[in-house]
Amino acid sequence: MRPTATEHDLPAELGELYAEExxxxxxxxxxxxxxxxxxxxxxxxxxxxxxxxxxxxxxPRAWVWRSSFxxxxxxxxxxxRTTDLIPERSYExxxxxxHLLDALAHLSPTQRAVLVLRYYVGEPTDRIARLLGMSxxxxxxxLSRGRKRxxxxxxxxxx
Amino acid sequence: MTDIDxxxxxxxxxxxxxxxxxxxxxxxxxxxxxxxxxxxxxVVAAMVAFLVFAVAVGLGARAVRDAPADEATQPPAPDVWxxxxxxxSELPAPPSSRAAxxxxxxxxxxxxxxxxxxxxxxxxxxxxxxxxxxxxxWRDLPPSPLAARSWPxxxxxxxxxxxxxxxxxxDPGDQPVAxxxxxxxxxxxxxxxxEAPVEPNRLVGVTWTGAEMVVVxxxxxxxxxxxxxxWRPVTQPPMSFDTADVIWTGKEVVVYGEPVGEAGxxxxxxxxxxxxxxxTGDWHGLPPVELPAWRGFLGSLGIDANSRTMIWNGSRLIxxxxxxxxxxxxxxxxxxxSLPPLPxxxxxxxxxxxxxxxxxxxxxxxxxxxxxxxxxxxHVVQGRGEGLAGRSILTPIAARGAFLLLGSRFDTDAxxxxxxxxxxxxxxxxxxxxxxxxxxVAAAFGGLRxxxxxxxxxVAPEVLTNLSALLTPASAAAFEDRGSNGLNRLxxxxxxxxxxxxxxxxxxxxxxxxxxxxxxxxxxxxxxxPGVGIDGVQHDLVILNVEAx
Numbered sequence: 001m002r003p004t005a006t007e008h009d010l011p012a013e014l015g016e017l018y019a020e021e022x023x024x025x026x027x028x029x030x031x032x033x034x035x036x037x038x039x040x041x042x043x044x045x046x047x048x049x050x051x052x053x054x055x056x057x058x059x060p061r062a063w064v065w066r067s068s069f070x071x072x073x074x075x076x077x078x079x080x081r082t083t084d085l086i087p088e089r090s091y092e093x094x095x096x097x098x099h100l101l102d103a104l105a106h107l108s109p110t111q112r113a114v115l116v117l118r119y120y121v122g123e124p125t126d127r128i129a130r131l132l133g134m135s136x137x138x139x140x141x142x143l144s145r146g147r148k149r150x151x152x153x154x155x156x157x158x159x
Numbered sequence: 160m161t162d163i164d165x166x167x168x169x170x171x172x173x174x175x176x177x178x179x180x181x182x183x184x185x186x187x188x189x190x191x192x193x194x195x196x197x198x199x200x201x202v203v204a205a206m207v208a209f210l211v212f213a214v215a216v217g218l219g220a221r222a223v224r225d226a227p228a229d230e231a232t233q234p235p236a237p238d239v240w241x242x243x244x245x246x247x248s249e250l251p252a253p254p255s256s257r258a259a260x261x262x263x264x265x266x267x268x269x270x271x272x273x274x275x276x277x278x279x280x281x282x283x284x285x286x287x288x289x290x291x292x293x294x295x296x297w298r299d300l301p302p303s304p305l306a307a308r309s310w311p312x313x314x315x316x317x318x319x320x321x322x323x324x325x326x327x328x329x330d331p332g333d334q335p336v337a338x339x340x341x342x343x344x345x346x347x348x349x350x351x352x353x354e355a356p357v358e359p360n361r362l363v364g365v366t367w368t369g370a371e372m373v374v375v376x377x378x379x380x381x382x383x384x385x386x387x388x389x390w391r392p393v394t395q396p397p398m399s400f401d402t403a404d405v406i407w408t409g410k411e412v413v414v415y416g417e418p419v420g421e422a423g424x425x426x427x428x429x430x431x432x433x434x435x436x437x438x439t440g441d442w443h444g445l446p447p448v449e450l451p452a453w454r455g456f457l458g459s460l461g462i463d464a465n466s467r468t469m470i471w472n473g474s475r476l477i478x479x480x481x482x483x484x485x486x487x488x489x490x491x492x493x494x495x496x497s498l499p500p501l502p503x504x505x506x507x508x509x510x511x512x513x514x515x516x517x518x519x520x521x522x523x524x525x526x527x528x529x530x531x532x533x534x535x536x537x538h539v540v541q542g543r544g545e546g547l548a549g550r551s552i553l554t555p556i557a558a559r560g561a562f563l564l565l566g567s568r569f570d571t572d573a574x575x576x577x578x579x580x581x582x583x584x585x586x587x588x589x590x591x592x593x594x595x596x597x598x599x600v601a602a603a604f605g606g607l608r609x610x611x612x613x614x615x616x617x618v619a620p621e622v623l624t625n626l627s628a629l630l631t632p633a634s635a636a637a638f639e640d641r642g643s644n645g646l647n648r649l650x651x652x653x654x655x656x657x658x659x660x661x662x663x664x665x666x667x668x669x670x671x672x673x674x675x676x677x678x679x680x681x682x683x684x685x686x687x688x689p690g691v692g693i694d695g696v697q698h699d700l701v702i703l704n705v706e707a708x
Contacts, residue, residue, distance in 0.1 A: 074277065
């Protein structure tokens with residue numbers, strides 16, 4: 001049985017998961033959303049729900065990845081009703097990172113998600129399909145189209 | 160390591176915050192309260208929403224768009240909406256909001272059933288609401304025999320609402336169900352549908368043929384006949400769909416959307432859709448969309464099939480895509496033609512549409528536009544920054560020659576939908592004021608430019624044709640002469656175009672427009688009044704000049 005949270009710490013199992021996956025997950029969701037606030041909110045909410053649900057969740061790692069992207073997608077859609085998707089800038093952002101985020105912003109949400117999961121997280125098609133709730137063939141389609149489109153906008157930036 | 164791998168490695172520069180305290184705090188916080196809870200009753204917490212991931216969005220929207228086929232040509236019913244003025248009017252708000260519910264218009268009432276609170280998270284609901292259009296009143300539906308679920312399909316048969324399928328998990332493919340029921344609003348009673356000859360699988364969509372309900376699933380499909388209360392199996396489409404619109408044209412069932420599966424992709428001459436003859440059960444391919452506009456703007460970029468929308472306007476299938484391009488398919492001549500691009504500002508969102516009486520009504524990021532039969536351009540009902548800004552959901556539903564809009568907002572703190580609302584739009588047609596028509600001109604100009612960069616050598620001929628009816632030789636020259644934002648430069652470097660507002664009491668009107676991207680943003684004023692376009696035709700309204708704002 002998964003232990004409950006103490007006042008300040010995550011339970012050991014979830015704490016380990018956060019230590020192993022938290023940073024990479026946050027960066028992936030940030031690349032997907034282009035927004036720190038969305039990334040932080042999505043990752044925190046996914047882990048919090050995982051903590052609340054305890055043993056109901058059989059694969060916490062897959063669950064937090066899937067939930068984080070789902071929460072971020074929902075928030076992006078909500079914000080998208082009133083604002084453009086314009087990646088935020090920060091002092092730490094390198095030239096390459098800025099160009100990548102700008103180019104990703106031109107892609108559809110699904111294309112962004114599959115590209116980030118493949119090329120940043122390194123997930124195989126099968127896992128991306130399971131994480132995003134789509135078929136493998138669909139993932140391949142989005143990978144192919146997303147790559148072409150990303151390359152176009154990266155080239156444009158390079159020019 | 161490939162170039163693209165190296166690009167993504169640059170993300171490692173970002174330093175994530177430590178979220179552990181926040182996670183523990185959230186986990187200990189009670190679940191956010193839901194409005195309008197009644198002790199001892201099922202929660203009706205939120206109205207139709209599509210706050211689910213892209214895969215779910217198309218399916219949810221389909222339930223709403225899937226009005227009976229004859230709705231598209233149904234004449235207006237003065238007894239229902241006659242007391243309302245043309246344009247947009249508020250109706251009594253629903254008592255609560257919900258996401259991913261089944262929605263059906265019965266001819267004089269709107270029925271909403273099932274769904275969930277948000278994101279596909281439990282609880283899923285097993286209850287519903289009905290809006291009586293004549294009485295202008297909402298009330299609860301009687302308890303249904305169905306288990307709770309989200310993303311069910313719904314059709315109106317003329318006497319019953321048939322509700323079928325759906326899922327009880329995070330998305331339409333997660334814990335799908337294969338059961339359904341029929342609700343008769345005349346007797347306010349439910350009956351359970353017989354067991355279908357299909358295993359539970361992701362529901363792609365449903366449609367009503369006038370006699371039968373066609374259920375298309377990801378792995379298994381079937382047809383239900385209320386007259387005999389029986390099912391018959393139907394072969395699967397020759398291509399599989401992840402998300403798609405399922406539409407009855409009056410003669411055939413068209414399935415169009417995102418195909419998956421190698422077999423489907425290898426079908427010769429088939430782009431993204433198939434057509435079913437419901438009598439013979441034979442499937443054949445929908446001719447691929449081959450339009451200069453799509454090739455010119457999107458061909459080299461790839462069209463986002465996951466974000467396509469198709470509706471039936473009574474004579475043609477209208478397709479809209481993520482890049483706001485529009486095309487129409489004539490099922491008689493089997494040909495595609497292009498339509499003016501949607502006149503919306505840049506936004507990360509998805510198109511939702513409905514058709515009635517030959518008109519196509521579209522919502523995108525809170526903006527509304529309608530293309531009436533014979534109109535040369537879209538009429539902007541609501542622009543950005545007007546009354547409907549900030550809605551998370553705004554779902555159009557064809558309703559007796561008018562369009563209902565079911566809306567809601569999302570409260571991020573409480574993580575739920577709030578402020579449910581219902582509106583109705585009656586086409587203004589020729590009654591639109593000149594001021595609003597000036598907005599249409601500015602938005603149409605933006606629609607031709609916004610979205611994607613292009614190479615001037617490959618620009619679609621119809622784009623240039625449309626431009627020639629929007630610009631005079633003088634205003635075209637004025638754009639070209641402006642070094643910072645001439646036409647070509649704007650097309651090449653600026654992806655956003657926003658009509659901020661249009662002012663004036665008589666022509667010429669002034670449209671304040673804004674361009675995003677590149678080294679912008681820039682703002683400009685477009686002078687819009689009567690004049691002779693590049694096409695040599697005298698127009699009531701055309702862009703006469705441009706100046707920096």
